[in-house]
Amino acid sequence: MVDGVFLESVAADGTRVTHTIHRLPFRIGREVDNELAVEARGLSRHHAVLSLSPGGEVLLTDLNSTNGTYVNRTRLAGPQVLGEGDVIHFGAAEFRFGVVSTAMRTQPTVAEAEQRTMIVPTQPRKLSSNFVREERPFREFLQGRGMSAAAQPIVQAQGGAVFAYELLGRCEHPELRYPPVLLFKLAATLDLEVELSAAFRAHGVQAMAPRLKGAPLFVNAHPLETFSDDFFDDLRALRHGPCQPQLVLEVHESAVVEVPRMRELAARLQDIDVRFAYDDFGAGQARLNELWEVPAHFVKFDMGLIRGIHEAVDAKRRGLASLVRQVLDLGSVPLAEGVELEAEAEVCREMGFQLIQGYLTGRPVPVTSV
Numbered sequence: 001m002v003d004g005v006f007l008e009s010v011a012a013d014g015t016r017v018t019h020t021i022h023r024l025p026f027r028i029g030r031e032v033d034n035e036l037a038v039e040a041r042g043l044s045r046h047h048a049v050l051s052l053s054p055g056g057e058v059l060l061t062d063l064n065s066t067n068g069t070y071v072n073r074t075r076l077a078g079p080q081v082l083g084e085g086d087v088i089h090f091g092a093a094e095f096r097f098g099v100v101s102t103a104m105r106t107q108p109t110v111a112e113a114e115q116r117t118m119i120v121p122t123q124p125r126k127l128s129s130n131f132v133r134e135e136r137p138f139r140e141f142l143q144g145r146g147m148s149a150a151a152q153p154i155v156q157a158q159g160g161a162v163f164a165y166e167l168l169g170r171c172e173h174p175e176l177r178y179p180p181v182l183l184f185k186l187a188a189t190l191d192l193e194v195e196l197s198a199a200f201r202a203h204g205v206q207a208m209a210p211r212l213k214g215a216p217l218f219v220n221a222h223p224l225e226t227f228s229d230d231f232f233d234d235l236r237a238l239r240h241g242p243c244q245p246q247l248v249l250e251v252h253e254s255a256v257v258e259v260p261r262m263r264e265l266a267a268r269l270q271d272i273d274v275r276f277a278y279d280d281f282g283a284g285q286a287r288l289n290e291l292w293e294v295p296a297h298f299v300k301f302d303m304g305l306i307r308g309i310h311e312a313v314d315a316k317r318r319g320l321a322s323l324v325r326q327v328l329d330l331g332s333v334p335l336a337e338g339v340e341l342e343a344e345a346e347v348c349r350e351m352g353f354q355l356i357q358g359y360l361t362g363r364p365v366p367v368t369s370v
Contacts (some may be wrong), residue, residue: 004100005050005082007036008131009093019095024058026050035313044093057081058097061086062217067091080125082330087131132189137175140197141183142192146173149204151370153362154218154335157349160361164248165215167208168364169200184222196221199236207367209243212332216246218277218298223255226260226265236272248298251280253287262294277335282323295330298355302336306358310343321351328352 007019007028018130019036027034038047044065053059061079062069069076072088082088084099141147148170150324153162169180176183180200187196201219208217221271225231249269251262256329267278278287279297282305291299305320327334336348339358348356 006098006100007088007095008098009095010131011126018098021050024050024052027063029063037092038090039193040091040093043093044091047090051079053081059226060097065091085133085136087133094131095133096133132186132187135190136343137173138183138186138190138192141171141173141176142195144203146171146176146200147182147203148172149200149207149367150364151204151208151217151367152357152364154357157336157345157353157356157360162215162362163355164218165208165212165370166218166250166357167201167204167220169196169204170366193222194225194228197225198231202234202238203246204367205238205245206241207246208370209241211367212243212245212368214246216248216275218248218250219280220250221252223252226251226255227261232265232268232272235269235274239272239274247274249274249276250251250300251276251296252279253281253283259289259293262290265297266294280337282320291327291332295332298333298335299335300335300357301353303358306336306338307340308342308344310341310347317347317351324352 005021007021009017009019011017021035026036027046027049028038028043029045030039030043031037031045034046044063044067047065048062048064051059051061058081059079060069060071060076060082062076071080071082073087073089082097084097084340086097088095088097109358117128137145142279150168150170151165152168154164154166155161156163165323169183171178171180171183176186178186184193184196187193196328197220197345201221205217205219221231228274235247235249239245251265258291266276278291278296279300280302281287281291281299283302301320301323309317309320333355334353335355335357336353337343337357339348339356339360341360345356345360
């Protein structure tokens with residue numbers, strides 16, 4: 001006996017359809033005598049079957065179909081035990097395998113037996129990606145399970161005293177041992193990038209605030225949330241919450257591409273007493289217009305400009321030094337990111353950088369270690 005199980009599909013209009021499995025074996029294919037009849041190109045008449053293993057697990061077996069059965073995008077070579085959240089393709093028809101808490105019944109009612117579903121999914125040439133296997137643990141993570149944070153020191157270029165910290169999200173969920181970049185890719189497939197960014201920020205600020213001792217905390221935002229009212233409400237609550245941490249918002253170059261919008265952002269941040277920094281300055285577009293028209297409190301020079309600067313050609317060093325002088329003339333604080341070598345740091349000091357961040361001066365550590 002196993003918990004109740006189901007297959008979930010996505011209809012043409014984007015809504016999700018649940019196909020409850022009331023008994024095993026449960027066949028899937030084109031013919032109407034299957035428990036789930038799927039009218040879709042690429043499916044065999046009797047394509048695959050779900051059955052119960054001697055140990056009470058649900059097994060998926062391909063019935064020698066022409067176009068194959070896939071679990072998590074790997075074609076079956078034999079019977080496979082299914083786990084909650086597994087993504088299944090019967091040919092090109094995509095489903096997610098789910099488990100509910102109610103016990104599975106051995107016989108359906110008459111009404112249930114008549115509820116075989118005919119669906120006509122779209123037919124991409126490649127396997128579709130309507131479902132994400134890790135959706136359940138990811139949503140648990142957004143609610144706080146395994147949510148963690150790290151902090152990297154930002155130090156004074158002269159003397160090396162800690163000036164501030166940058167907040168970095170981390171994940172310790174047992175089913176999601178992923179770095180942040182992969183978590184955001186996962187979030188993008190679920191349209192939850194904003195929620196992930198907000199969860200990282202809220203958790204991290206609350207954890208770091210009692211440890212800052214007056215030092216500013218640099219925080220990040222996803223470009224999709226930058227101008228939403230909820231975003232500013234959240235920032236205000238964090239800024240004026242326990243310990244009232246000094247916050248510096250890092251503005252990514254893709255978040256604002258027009259000077260009027262940057263002015264608007266700067267004004268709204270000033271209203272809630274949050275400073276801002278241009279992040280990754282010098283990567284991609286130069287952002288000189290924004291720098292000149294709306295000077296930031298801090299300008300974080302991209303590590304691509306800093307790495308190996310002690311060995312760079314004279315033209316590159318002169319150009320970087322000129323940008324640093326412009327930042328200083330505008331009243332902003334230049335910060336060198338990605339400094340790993342003392343030789344790089346020495347050149348940065350000579351150019352006028354006031355702050356340094358990188359492995360040379362401190363790697364990210366759990367907030368509990370700050």
